Amino acid sequence: MELRNKAFETKAIRQQVPKTAQNEHSVPIFATSSYQFEDAEHARALFAQEVEGNIYSRYSNPNNDEFVDKLCLLEGAEAGIATASGMAAMFVSIASFLNQGDHVVACRSVFGSTHQILTQLLPRWGVTHTYVDVNDPDGWEKAIQPNTKMFFFETPSNPALDLLDIEKIVAVAKAHNILVNVDNCFATPYLQNPISWGADIVTHSATKFIDGQGRMLGGAILGNREAIDKVMFMARHTGPAMSPFNGWILSKSLETLAVRMDRHCSNAMELAKFLSEHDQVAKVKYPHLESHPQYELGRKQMRKGGGIVTFEVKDGLEQGRNFLNALEMLSLSANLGDTRSIATHPASTTHSKLSDEEREEVGISKGLVRISTGLENISDIIEDIDQALHRSKK
Numbered sequence: 193m194e195l196r197n198k199a200f201e202t203k204a205i206r207q208q209v210p211k212t213a214q215n216e217h218s219v220p221i222f223a224t225s226s227y228q229f230e231d232a233e234h235a236r237a238l239f240a241q242e243v244e245g246n247i248y249s250r251y252s253n254p255n256n257d258e259f260v261d262k263l264c265l266l267e268g269a270e271a272g273i274a275t276a277s278g279m280a281a282m283f284v285s286i287a288s289f290l291n292q293g294d295h296v297v298a299c300r301s302v303f304g305s306t307h308q309i310l311t312q313l314l315p316r317w318g319v320t321h322t323y324v325d326v327n328d329p330d331g332w333e334k335a336i337q338p339n340t341k342m343f344f345f346e347t348p349s350n351p352a353l354d355l356l357d358i359e360k361i362v363a364v365a366k367a368h369n370i371l372v373n374v375d376n377c378f379a380t381p382y383l384q385n386p387i388s389w390g391a392d393i394v395t396h397s398a399t400k401f402i403d404g405q406g407r408m409l410g411g412a413i414l415g416n417r418e419a420i421d422k423v424m425f426m427a428r429h430t431g432p433a434m435s436p437f438n439g440w441i442l443s444k445s446l447e448t449l450a451v452r453m454d455r456h457c458s459n460a461m462e463l464a465k466f467l468s469e470h471d472q473v474a475k476v477k478y479p480h481l482e483s484h485p486q487y488e489l490g491r492k493q494m495r496k497g498g499g500i501v502t503f504e505v506k507d508g509l510e511q512g513r514n515f516l517n518a519l520e521m522l523s524l525s526a527n528l529g530d531t532r533s534i535a536t537h538p539a540s541t542t543h544s545k546l547s548d549e550e551r552e553e554v555g556i557s558k559g560l561v562r563i564s565t566g567l568e569n570i571s572d573i574i575e576d577i578d579q580a581l582h583r584s585k586k
């Protein structure tokens with residue numbers, strides 16, 4: 193059956209690897225490190241990449257292929273590879289395209305470990321970078337150098353939920369022959385498809401909303417065939433391969449991504465509206481809330497507002513910490529994209545090593561709280577947040 197023209201949910205459920213001789217309905221786990229050749233000629237042809245087929249699970253495995261082929265269908269990508277974690281995807285997707293002396297332009301609010309790759313690791317191989325502030329749309333053009341080879345960004349940004357205009361940034365990149373690599377982890381393919389706005393590479397941490405249940409790590413790199421061939425070369429020989437068990441789980445996770453994201457988004461929207469009216473809250477940010485400074489852009493490039501809501505408590509750091517301590521149901525964790533709602537206070541945890549100025553540059557005030565809205569009943573989520581806000585008052 194041709195799935196390309198089917199709806200999102202249908203693709204996510206019906207994309208499966210061919211059945212084995214057992215005629216199973218649910219795809220089994222292919223727990224095998226290697227595969228047999230039919231004869232010497234078949235082995236030769238496989239190695240020469242003249243025929244398709246599995247050789248060794250560092251190169252390919254049916255479970256990982258099902259996961260990544262499905263993700264390609266959902267993102268509108270030609271090809272992709274699955275990786276053991278989101279960070280493996282970030283590193284390999286960057287390293288596959290850069291040579292000594294090249295330069296990357298990235299948004300300042302990239303994920304913490306991506307920041308370490310750009311600032312600590314790539315310079316060891318002579319690759320430099322320039323950061324652009326999320327609220328400086330002209331910064332991308334200005335940051336370009338003759339050796340700039342890649343733009344890298346996330347939208348919505350973490351944790352401030354500022355948006356970057358994918359189509360506009362791609363237009364700047366195209367005019368200078370620069371590859372665009374978008375970490376689409378926050379939005380998921382259900383809400384936003386960077387390739388449809390012209391991005392070359394889409395990277396994912398499948399650990400977050402794609403798994404959606406906090407069980408495992410995973411990642412993926414997607415793009416056109418030519419780009420992914422380059423990525424494949426590096427991945428085959430450096431070994432960031434996903435385990436078949438994770439591929440099996442994550443492919444099943446994608447089957448329910450649409451229904452889960454619908455609920456994450458409706459819960460988050462309801463929470464954002466509730467917080468907007470709360471007397472202990474100074475400011476709320478949610479991409480599909482009309483008060484978001486980039487509401488129009490949010491409506492344009494995201495089908496729904498996503499599962500994350502951020503807000504500022506009135507009295508800064510102290511009240512932010514008190515709020516976390518007063519929560520009874522919500523989990524305190526640095527993770528996101530889980531069935532369980534999670535609260536994070538970036539200024540005292542994930543971003544505590546930054547100076548006040550650095551935090552300001554990425555939009556993190558001392559009272560900023562990030563909620564990853566889970567799938568519990570929204571009344572219970574709101575009740576817990578409401579009581580914690582009242583108890584956190586000075």
Ligand SMILES: *Cc1c(COP(=O)(O)O)cnc(C)c1O
Nearest residue numbers: 277278279303377397399409410
């Ligand atoms: C979590 C995360 C990553 C890293 O993914 P892991 O699966 O933890 O390695 C990268 N980018 C973003 C935006 C993330 O939220």
